[in-house]
Amino acid sequence: MQMEKHSEIFNEIDEIVHSKSLALIGDSPNGGLYWLKSIVESGFEGAIYPVNPGVESALGLKFYKSLLEVPGDVDLVIVRVPAAVVAEVVKESVMKNAKGVVVFSSGFSENNEEGAELEKKLVQAVSGTRTRIIGPNCMGIYCPESKLSFRPDISMDPGPVGFISQSGGHAIHFAIVGKTIGLRYSKVFSYGNACDLDSSDFLGYLAEDEKTKVIGMYIEGIKNGERLICALKKATEKKPVIVWKGGRSEAGARAAASHTGSLSGSAKIWDSVFKQTGVVAVKGLDELLDTISVFVFCPPTTSENMGLVSISGGSSVSNTDFCIEEGLSVPELSYETKERLNDFVQKMGTSIKNPLDLAGSYNYPGVLENVLGILGEDQNIGSVMFEVQVHYPSLIEKLLEAPVSNIIYGGMVEGCKKIRDKSNKPVLIILPRTSYEEAFIAVRNLFVSAGFPVFPNIASAAKALHNAIKYFKRKRE
Amino acid sequence: MQMEKHSEIFNEIDEIVHSKSLALIGDSPNGGLYWLKSIVESGFEGAIYPVNPGVESALGLKFYKSLLEVPGDVDLVIVRVPAAVVAEVVKESVMKNAKGVVVFSSGFSENNEEGAELEKKLVQAVSGTRTRIIGPNCMGIYCPESKLSFRPDISMDPGPVGFISQSGGHAIHFAIVGKTIGLRYSKVFSYGNACDLDSSDFLGYLAEDEKTKVIGMYIEGIKNGERLICALKKATEKKPVIVWKGGRSEAGARAAASHTGSLSGSAKIWDSVFKQTGVVAVKGLDELLDTISVFVFCPPTTSENMGLVSISGGSSVSNTDFCIEEGLSVPELSYETKERLNDFVQKMGTSIKNPLDLAGSYNYPGVLENVLGILGEDQNIGSVMFEVQVHYPSLIEKLLEAPVSNIIYGGMVEGCKKIRDKSNKPVLIILPRTSYEEAFIAVRNLFVSAGFPVFPNIASAAKALHNAIKYFKRKRE
Numbered sequence: 001m002q003m004e005k006h007s008e009i010f011n012e013i014d015e016i017v018h019s020k021s022l023a024l025i026g027d028s029p030n031g032g033l034y035w036l037k038s039i040v041e042s043g044f045e046g047a048i049y050p051v052n053p054g055v056e057s058a059l060g061l062k063f064y065k066s067l068l069e070v071p072g073d074v075d076l077v078i079v080r081v082p083a084a085v086v087a088e089v090v091k092e093s094v095m096k097n098a099k100g101v102v103v104f105s106s107g108f109s110e111n112n113e114e115g116a117e118l119e120k121k122l123v124q125a126v127s128g129t130r131t132r133i134i135g136p137n138c139m140g141i142y143c144p145e146s147k148l149s150f151r152p153d154i155s156m157d158p159g160p161v162g163f164i165s166q167s168g169g170h171a172i173h174f175a176i177v178g179k180t181i182g183l184r185y186s187k188v189f190s191y192g193n194a195c196d197l198d199s200s201d202f203l204g205y206l207a208e209d210e211k212t213k214v215i216g217m218y219i220e221g222i223k224n225g226e227r228l229i230c231a232l233k234k235a236t237e238k239k240p241v242i243v244w245k246g247g248r249s250e251a252g253a254r255a256a257a258s259h260t261g262s263l264s265g266s267a268k269i270w271d272s273v274f275k276q277t278g279v280v281a282v283k284g285l286d287e288l289l290d291t292i293s294v295f296v297f298c299p300p301t302t303s304e305n306m307g308l309v310s311i312s313g314g315s316s317v318s319n320t321d322f323c324i325e326e327g328l329s330v331p332e333l334s335y336e337t338k339e340r341l342n343d344f345v346q347k348m349g350t351s352i353k354n355p356l357d358l359a360g361s362y363n364y365p366g367v368l369e370n371v372l373g374i375l376g377e378d379q380n381i382g383s384v385m386f387e388v389q390v391h392y393p394s395l396i397e398k399l400l401e402a403p404v405s406n407i408i409y410g411g412m413v414e415g416c417k418k419i420r421d422k423s424n425k426p427v428l429i430i431l432p433r434t435s436y437e438e439a440f441i442a443v444r445n446l447f448v449s450a451g452f453p454v455f456p457n458i459a460s461a462a463k464a465l466h467n468a469i470k471y472f473k474r475k476r477e
Numbered sequence: 478m479q480m481e482k483h484s485e486i487f488n489e490i491d492e493i494v495h496s497k498s499l500a501l502i503g504d505s506p507n508g509g510l511y512w513l514k515s516i517v518e519s520g521f522e523g524a525i526y527p528v529n530p531g532v533e534s535a536l537g538l539k540f541y542k543s544l545l546e547v548p549g550d551v552d553l554v555i556v557r558v559p560a561a562v563v564a565e566v567v568k569e570s571v572m573k574n575a576k577g578v579v580v581f582s583s584g585f586s587e588n589n590e591e592g593a594e595l596e597k598k599l600v601q602a603v604s605g606t607r608t609r610i611i612g613p614n615c616m617g618i619y620c621p622e623s624k625l626s627f628r629p630d631i632s633m634d635p636g637p638v639g640f641i642s643q644s645g646g647h648a649i650h651f652a653i654v655g656k657t658i659g660l661r662y663s664k665v666f667s668y669g670n671a672c673d674l675d676s677s678d679f680l681g682y683l684a685e686d687e688k689t690k691v692i693g694m695y696i697e698g699i700k701n702g703e704r705l706i707c708a709l710k711k712a713t714e715k716k717p718v719i720v721w722k723g724g725r726s727e728a729g730a731r732a733a734a735s736h737t738g739s740l741s742g743s744a745k746i747w748d749s750v751f752k753q754t755g756v757v758a759v760k761g762l763d764e765l766l767d768t769i770s771v772f773v774f775c776p777p778t779t780s781e782n783m784g785l786v787s788i789s790g791g792s793s794v795s796n797t798d799f800c801i802e803e804g805l806s807v808p809e810l811s812y813e814t815k816e817r818l819n820d821f822v823q824k825m826g827t828s829i830k831n832p833l834d835l836a837g838s839y840n841y842p843g844v845l846e847n848v849l850g851i852l853g854e855d856q857n858i859g860s861v862m863f864e865v866q867v868h869y870p871s872l873i874e875k876l877l878e879a880p881v882s883n884i885i886y887g888g889m890v891e892g893c894k895k896i897r898d899k900s901n902k903p904v905l906i907i908l909p910r911t912s913y914e915e916a917f918i919a920v921r922n923l924f925v926s927a928g929f930p931v932f933p934n935i936a937s938a939a940k941a942l943h944n945a946i947k948y949f950k951r952k953r954e
Contacts, residue, residue: 032876106836110790111828153872153912169789169866176868179912220794246794249801255832259790283802284795285909286934313587313614313736314644317697317723318761324726325760351588355732359583389646391653395630399509432762435630435656441914456933457763 006208012132013197013205016100017187018146019075021047023067023096025089026081026105028052033059034152035078035104042149042156049074067092076100076148078140083107086136087121094131101126101133102140109193109261110137116261119195126196137260138192139168142175144185145211151175159184160213161292162206164199166191166220166260167246170285174216177289182448183296186211193261198223200231207235214295216288217243220256221265225273232277240295240471242280244288245270278474280467286456290464293453298426298465300472303382304328306462307375308355310387310430311362316355319387319430319458326462328469330354337378344370354381363396365407372415376423383426384419385461388412390443394436409443413450420452428461429454483685489609490674490682493577494664495623496552498524500544500573502566503558503582505529510536511629512555512581519626519633526551544569553577553625555617560584563613564598571608578603578610579617586670586738587614593738596672603673614737615669616645619652621662622688628652636661637690638769639683641676643668643697643737644723647762651693654766659925660773663688670738675700677708684712691772693765694720697733698742702750709754717772717948719757721765722747755951757944763933767941770930775903775942777949780859781805783939784852785832787864787907788839793832796864796907796935803939805946807831814855821847831858840873842884849892853900860903861896862938865889867920871913886920890927897929905938906931 006014027035027050036050040059048061049070055063064070067077067089077093079086079101086105093101108119119136126133134140139150144158150168154175161183165171171190178185186209189202199219206212215235222228235241247256248267274281282288306328308319320330331354333341338352345352345361356375361367375384393405416427429447431454434440447454455461483491504512504527513527517536525538526547532540541547544554544566554570556563556578563582570578585596596613603610611617616627621635627645631652638660642648648667655662663686666679676696683689692712699705712718724733725744751758759765783805785796797807808831810818815829822829822838833852838844852861870882893904906924908931911917924931932938 032873034876037876151872153868153875165791167789167791167794169787170791170795172868173789173792173866173909176912177910180910180914218791220791244795246791246798248798251801251807252794252798255790255794255797255807258828258830259794259834284799284934284936310646312644312646312650313732314642314647314695314697314723315650317644317729317732317736318647318721320732321723321725321729322761324728330728330732351735353735357736389650391630391649395628396509398630399511399514432650433654433657434650435653437657437914437918457761459761 007204009201010205010208012099013201016076016132017141017143017148019046019099019148021049021074022076022078023049023051023070023074025051025067025077025079028055029058035080036061038149038152041152043147045147046075067096070096073097076102078102078104080104083115083118083136087118087125090122090125090133094126094129098131101131102138103133103135104138104140106137108136108195110259119193123195133196134189135192136195139171139190142171142185142188150190155179155184157184158186158211160186160211160296161216162186162209162212162214163188163216164191164202164206165189165218166194166199167218168192170218173285174289177285180444181289181293181454182451183289183292194223200224200227203231203235203241207231207238213239214292215239215241216292217241218246218288219243220246220260225265229273229277232273232279236278240280242282242288242291242467243274244282244284280471282467286460287463290455290460291467294426294428294464294468297451297453298468299420299424301382301426302469302473302476304469305331305380305382307378307381307384309358309372309375309384310355311358311389311392313357313359315387316357319385320355322458323462326459326466328462328466331380334378334380337374340374341371363392363408365411367411369411369414372412373418373422376419376425381425383428383465385428385430385458386412386416387430387432387458388443389432390434390436390439394439405439409446413446416452417450426465427452428465430458430461431455432457484681486678487682487685489576490678493553493609494618494620494625496523496576496625498526498551499553499555500526500528500547500551502528502544502554502556505532506535512557513538515626515629518629520624522624523552544573547573550574553579555579555581557581560592560595560613564595564602567599567602567610571603571606575608578608579615580610580612581615581617583614585613585672587736596670600672610673611666612669613672616648616667619648619662619665627667632656632661634661635663635688637663637688637773638693639663639686639689639691640665640693641668641679641683642666642695643671643676644695645669647695650762651766654762657921658766658770658931659928660766660769671700677701677704680708680712680718684708684715690716691769692716692718693769694718695723695765696720697723697737702742706750706754709750709756713755717757719759719765719768720751721759721761757948759944763937764940767932767937768944771903771905771941771945774928774930775945776897776901778859778903779946779950779953781946782808782857782859784855784858784861786835786849786852786861787832788835788866788869790834790836792864793834796862797832799935800939803936803943805939805943808857811855811857814851817851818848840869840885842888844888846888846891850895850899853896853902858902860905860942862905862907862935863889863893864907864909864935865920866909867911867913867916871916882916886923890923893929894927903942904929905942907935907938908932909934
């Protein structure tokens, strides 16, 4: 395999991401040592230098009075001091040959004119040097591969999802929720006001990064539209880029201005940028996570033909509505499929068709294992959406006073694997809310660990799958 | 207070709902004694007569060989025998002077021509008698007040919500999920094919029922449009009626035909019926539950002005987008409110405005308790949407190694109570997914038990509240 020659900006960011030493400026026990704990608990293997003149030591680590006191060079500096003194720390970082400075502190251009002036000083401090700034007003870097994290409670297993977020809160939320639905990350960047490195830089980096297979983005605004359009075009040629634009509304744009000092631009302009560049545009964190799940856990498809399976006739009707309204189809099954399904579905009150309402058969061992597999083999069906209603197996278990639910769920997973592995088609698990909360979590984890995407309702699954279908159709053109 | 004279149909259904004796036909230990356990565990206080010639006794109850063997009259008969023999049981029910027969069995008009013939025989069997049929192909009645239930695992605490569902699955799901978000029920009817009593009858009943304050409906189709329109008009004059129409799409309508034998009618016709009658039309179970939550837990409002509170700037931006896109407003706060909030919000990096991004202040004891109350008093604000991100207090607790999260959550609830009880304005709790699953459940239950509606994301909260606002605006006209 030929190695691709990487761009200069790729190398710069990659060095920061793979820092071998790290200084934390301003973390204190009063704040719970947020940053120090995040770094230590993520298992960072390089040198860690906490800096705070008021602290002797914590977590077994010596604290330094200032960054300049730290012995030798420091690759990465994370800064949590008041805005007014950040520029000073950045200058010291330059003196320590830092590759990157993450400025967590806020109070810059997002705040007022005075803050904007302070922000300019940060840029001046690194101008003409090899030191790059991430932020200010951001969470910085989360990279399981290099054991670098901005929270002490997110997964350190690496995975294929890259994420770029102007908002630190959304970056955290994304990492936290993604953990529960099986998403694992290559690199996550929260970059806030983007005074130096910006969304285009990180996008270019993730596009070139081999570990990253899918890129998610939350953008509020940008300073250089041309650059971003160019970066989006390049990135979408290589991998799916799913973008959530915050500040679509005028009031939201005003909020964005005071959040990250961003000029949002009109929703129309953004829509046309997304169309032009082949970006998958989404609205909201849930749709972002759901859409990424489809790209990560499902084989590519351009078929809009859904096979729907549930336990109830009511669900069958309303799930069909939601698929159709999303622009998908719920076609007839082939004669052969119906004949084959006939052997497994109880006759009383349910007929064999798409959507498939299994009613009582749903809970019979052996039924779903076979029914799902047969449905997956139908040439009329492109993907299967399977609704798991936890309160049926849980109740059966209670009524029969026997541990039957694990057998039922095991059969479900086996059936889904047949669709995915034998027929190479997407299977989407719909897992609606229920009062059986423990069982809900256990069942979700069962499907997640078997590598299936899980959605809270049919509408979100249909939307996410359709996003992916449109992407692959465009690719094919 | 003057007692209203009730309609004849009200009295008929009310007698069925308050049955004093009950026979269960065809329940067997093979099926886990589903019906018998549902009735026994719901605490039904009248006589219970299980009928199955193959069973001697179960759960300490004697089984009868046939319905006619049961001593004396039986108010309510629940039938679970193959479709072909249901008519016979209905005839016997008439002989036992039953007020109502719930036909759980399916295999009637929803199935094929033969089934439609069988269904006609049921109608003939009660024609000219005082016995009424609910079903076939349904779950029947769930009424905590009379300790009658169609599941052994749903709440038996009575409440203000009435629900009418053509689908048994949706009726169950509604009851199950409603339990977790604090909804409690007066009467729930699942009526399936509606061969005798139909949606208009149940709607008329719930409209007259004093215990029912809000009515939810899931309809797939109807036989008599005029009657339903009339019933909807009458009902909406008395209380909010929230309707979810299943089978909106053509494919969904086909599914409905084979689910409850219903003719769905075009989506356009239904839309105009809903407009004409003042019904609150919703799409999907989640929107139905969310909208009912607003009617149950919030004071009436016609103001579209939202006050938004969250911990993160990113959430502030995107929550604003969702409110605006739903047609709500996020106005400026009054000068006075800003001044008052100033005392409680940390200065670094957050400015005081709407949406209010509390950042670090979010976790400070005493902050939310006061901030929420002050926001509620602002005359520019009609409702408050408060986003609770469980992973912040949970992490603070972990970092500080002190049980601070209960103090933080306690302050949140106190603040929300001030808005509701002092300012008499709606407060909607946004509780997004998180990996802190135990804490999530505990926090949801905390808000639910304090009487607040809880939503999975801002979009669903905004949609549900706007549904209610539009209803109250129409009422005011």
